[in-house]
Amino acid sequence: MAKTRELRLPALQVKQGPKRMLYVFSVDGKLVHRFSTISRVRRDEEGELRGYQRPEVLSHIDEIKRFIEGPSPMIPNAVVLAFNSSVHFDPAGSEFHPEGYSRPGTLRIPFEEDMLDEDKPAFVVDGQQRLAAVRDSSLDSFPLSVVAFITDDVSEQTDQFILVNSTKPLAKGLVYELLPNTESRLPSSLLKKRFPSQLLNILNAKRHSPFRGLIQTPTNPSGIIKDNSILRMLENSLNEGVLYRFRSDDGAGGAIDPMVTILCAYWGAVSDVFPEAWAKPPKKSRLMHGAGILSMGLLMDTIADRYRNRIHLKRELFAQDLTPLKEVCRWTDGFWDLGPGQKLKWNEIENTPSDIKQLSAYLLDKYKELVWDANHPSERRARGG
Numbered sequence: 367m368a369k370t371r372e373l374r375l376p377a378l379q380v381k382q383g384p385k386r387m388l389y390v391f392s393v394d395g396k397l398v399h400r401f402s403t404i405s406r407v408r409r410d411e412e413g414e415l416r417g418y419q420r421p422e423v424l425s426h427i428d429e430i431k432r433f434i435e436g437p438s439p440m441i442p443n444a445v446v447l448a449f450n451s452s453v454h455f456d457p458a459g460s461e462f463h464p465e466g467y468s469r470p471g472t473l474r475i476p477f478e479e480d481m482l483d484e485d486k487p488a489f490v491v492d493g494q495q496r497l498a499a500v501r502d503s504s505l506d507s508f509p510l511s512v513v514a515f516i517t518d519d520v521s522e523q524t525d526q527f528i529l530v531n532s533t534k535p536l537a538k539g540l541v542y543e544l545l546p547n548t549e550s551r552l553p554s555s556l557l558k559k560r561f562p563s564q565l566l567n568i569l570n571a572k573r574h575s576p577f578r579g580l581i582q583t584p585t586n587p588s589g590i591i592k593d594n595s596i597l598r599m600l601e602n603s604l605n606e607g608v609l610y611r612f613r614s615d616d617g618a619g620g621a622i623d624p625m626v627t628i629l630c631a632y633w634g635a636v637s638d639v640f641p642e643a644w645a646k647p648p649k650k651s652r653l654m655h656g657a658g659i660l661s662m663g664l665l666m667d668t669i670a671d672r673y674r675n676r677i678h679l680k681r682e683l684f685a686q687d688l689t690p691l692k693e694v695c696r697w698t699d700g701f702w703d704l705g706p707g708q709k710l711k712w713n714e715i716e717n718t719p720s721d722i723k724q725l726s727a728y729l730l731d732k733y734k735e736l737v738w739d740a741n742h743p744s745e746r747r748a749r750g751g
Contacts, residue, residue: 370478373401377473379455381462388515389455389473390444395500395510401477402447402488402497405523423495429553430499434508444511445493446530448523452476452487453516473514488514489523492530539593540584543567561619562600566593568626575626576633580645580654590647595656595717599663600629607667608679628679632666635684643697649713653697656717661726668730672738690736691729704728 377391433439457471475487490497493510500508517523545556546564569577570586581596582589603609604617608628613620637644640653648655653662669687670679696702696712703709704724715721 370476373397373475373477375473375475377455377471379457379469379471381467386515387455388513389449390511390513391473392509392511394507395445395497396505396507398445398447398488398490398497398510398512399501400479401475401486402490403483403486404494405489405520426495426553427498427502430496431503433553434499435503435505439508441496441510443493444513445496446491446526447512447514448489448491448526449475449514449516450487450518451516453514491523491527537584539582542593542597543583543585557618558601559597561617562597562604565600565622565625565629566596568622569596569629572626572630575630576637576644590645591654591659592656595659598656599659602660602663603667607664608670628670629666631679631681632669632684634681635688636662638681638685639688639692640695640697643695646698651698652712652715653695655715657715657722657725658697660722661729664726665729665733668733687733687737690740691732694732694736695729702728 373393375391375393377389380388380390382388430441434441453476454474455471456474457469459469462469477487478485496510500510515526541556542559542563545552545560546567548560552560566581566583569575570579570581570583570589572578577591577596579586580589581591581593583593600609604613604620609620609625612624636653643651643653646654648658652658665688666684669684672687673679673683676683694703699712701709701711702715702725705728708724715725
């Protein structure tokens with residue numbers, strides 16, 4: 367028979383209301399799985415719902431694992447545990463502190479080595495991904511903050527799980543706006559957005575930027591262009607367009623000044639060539655719509671590729687190449703003639719992958735036909751012109 371051991375941890379008992387007690391303490395994250403388990407959500411043989419926790423998200427765990435194995439990890443948010451009544455708190459004194467709601471003491475957690483999950487005295491209410499990352503990490507130990515309560519009632523555990531996880535997440539726009547001010551290692555999904563977000567903020571604030579004040583962000587709610595549209599345009603160019611030339615080897619940064627110079631030159635030319643469609647709400651101009659921004663962003667990369675041997679790409683040069691497209695663009699009225707049976711009213715272009723792909727292909731084809739091939743003797747000969 368396995369010998370029962372007892373883990374003794376210094377803790378703070380916090381009184382919330384006349385009958386509710388919380389316990390705040392820290393513990394090596396490597397130890398938590400020895401006395402706690404996950405109440406995995408499932409259906410039993412009778413079809414009844416059991417448990418409440420979601421499956422582990424391996425990609426998320428891997429992100430946290432890499433973070434805590436880094437040079438200066440910190441996880442400030444506490445894991446939440448629900449203990450059963452086998453866990454006890456011994457106060458260091460009989461009285462609560464003068465403020466009336468907390469007192470120090472020792473939390474006693476009984477456990478056995480290799481005990482079955484259903485016999486463990488704690489369930490993880492919140493923090494399973496963090497605990498899994500610590501468990502799988504190469505570190506010898508990593509202390510975590512824990513907030514716990516004691517109950518034998520599974521429905522109460524489920525209530526707390528729902529409450530903890532139903533908090534509304536931060537708006538993505540606010541996260542993106544805050545990203546440029548961060549320096550620490552972030553999850554890869556956010557890390558990829560940090561540099562484009564920095565460029566976006568510059569474009570929205572720079573005195574001579576054509577986008578000055580036009581990009582909608584939490585601190586600039588009157589902007590008319592969705593921040594996510596600009597971010598996607600920048601990401602496309604950083605990945606395989608003209609901005610890629612100035613990107614750092616790791617893709618996390620790059621030469622900002624030449625990037626901003628090219629962006630201002632190109633989009634300044636767009637505003638010059640399509641003045642009737644520039645700086646209008648998307649309902650009145652599809653150029654300011656996500657589909658317009660993304661498709662014109664791809665055109666920027668194509669024009670820059672045509673002049674890839676030039677050191678400086680001027681606004682006038684971009685305007686020269688964009689001008690022939692005026693006759694085939696329908697940003698504010700008329701019909702897009704996208705091919706046989708593919709006529710769309712100007713405002714029927716939607717911000718969907720299929721519409722963006724169709725509009726981009728149309729603009730690139732027209733650019734090749736009206737500008738690139740029309741001015742390239744070898745291309746004209748190849749086309750029999």
